[in-house]
Amino acid sequence: GAGVSQSPSNKVTEKGKDVELRCDPISGHTALYWYRQSLGQGLEFLIYFQGNSAPDKSGLPSDRFSAERTGGSVSTLTIQRTQQEDSAVYLCASSLGEGSPYEQYFGPGTRLTVT
Amino acid sequence: AQRVTQPEKLLSVFKGAPVELKCNYSYSGSPELFWYVQYSRQRLQLLLRHISRESIKGFTADLNKGETSFHLKKPFAQEEDSAMYYCAPQYSGGSNYKLTFGKGTLLTVNP
Numbered sequence: 001g002a003g004v005s006q007s008p009s010n011k012v013t014e015k016g017k018d019v020e021l022r023c024d025p026i027s028g029h030t031a032l033y034w035y036r037q038s039l040g041q042g043l044e045f046l047i048y049f050q051g052n053s054a055p056d057k058s059g060l061p062s063d064r065f066s067a068e069r070t071g072g073s074v075s076t077l078t079i080q081r082t083q084q085e086d087s088a089v090y091l092c093a094s095s096l097g098e099g100s101p102y103e104q105y106f107g108p109g110t111r112l113t114v115t
Numbered sequence: 116a117q118r119v120t121q122p123e124k125l126l127s128v129f130k131g132a133p134v135e136l137k138c139n140y141s142y143s144g145s146p147e148l149f150w151y152v153q154y155s156r157q158r159l160q161l162l163l164r165h166i167s168r169e170s171i172k173g174f175t176a177d178l179n180k181g182e183t184s185f186h187l188k189k190p191f192a193q194e195e196d197s198a199m200y201y202c203a204p205q206y207s208g209g210s211n212y213k214l215t216f217g218k219g220t221l222l223t224v225n226p
Contacts, residue, residue, distance in 0.1 A: 003158075033213060033214075035214075035216075042201075042216055042217065042218040042219060043159075043201065043214075043216035043219075044216075045213040045214065045215065048213055056213065059213075091159065093159075095212075102212075103161050103164075104161070104214065105160075106158050106159040106160065107158065108158045109158070
């Protein structure tokens with residue numbers, strides 16, 4: 001079946017602009033995660049959704065970052081007033097449920113470049 | 116804070132040689148342990164998990180709780196093993212099973 005999809009695959013934006021990144025998880029997966037992959041920092045957790053609720057937003061680096069999930073499916077990560085340090089690959093992952101028996105399946109990522 | 120250390124950023128071996136990718140993690144409860152792999156131009160994917168005690172593509176990983184290590188090993192490396200490897204403990208914080216990734220080791224297997 002279809003895996004996790006993300007759009008756009010690449011996004012170039014000017015410093016100060018807002019961007020929206022989209023994630024379509026695997027159908028039926030209730031858990032959804034956002035991670036960020038950047039040079040020097042590796043892969044960092046950003047936020048976790050269970051259904052439409054986000055019980056853990058502890059990884060969001062600043063209040064310029066927000067995310068929502070609707071219908072227990074699609075999620076959008078929004079970055080306001082982008083800065084150059086926001087440049088990274090943003091990865092979304094979904095899993096069938098919570099916990100370690102459930103593998104996290106990753107999307108291809110959105111490469112964000114802030115100029 | 117939970118920490119994951121992969122001491123080698125780059126690892127280069129010849130085809131047929133043994134390979135070991137090191138991973139040490141900080142102890143916080145009893146994390147589940149995973150290795151993820153990212154081949155060139157492909158998405159990040161699960162390679163193996165400790166709980167399954169499985170061998171995938173000839174790779175195994177042994178958990179040493181005393182040393183808090185979860186090193187990945189393969190006795191005979193193949194060129195197709197060239198990829199970026201991430202060690203990822205999964206610490207359960209409430210209901211959140213987020214992965215904590217190491218910085219990764221780029222493995223190159225030379226012909």
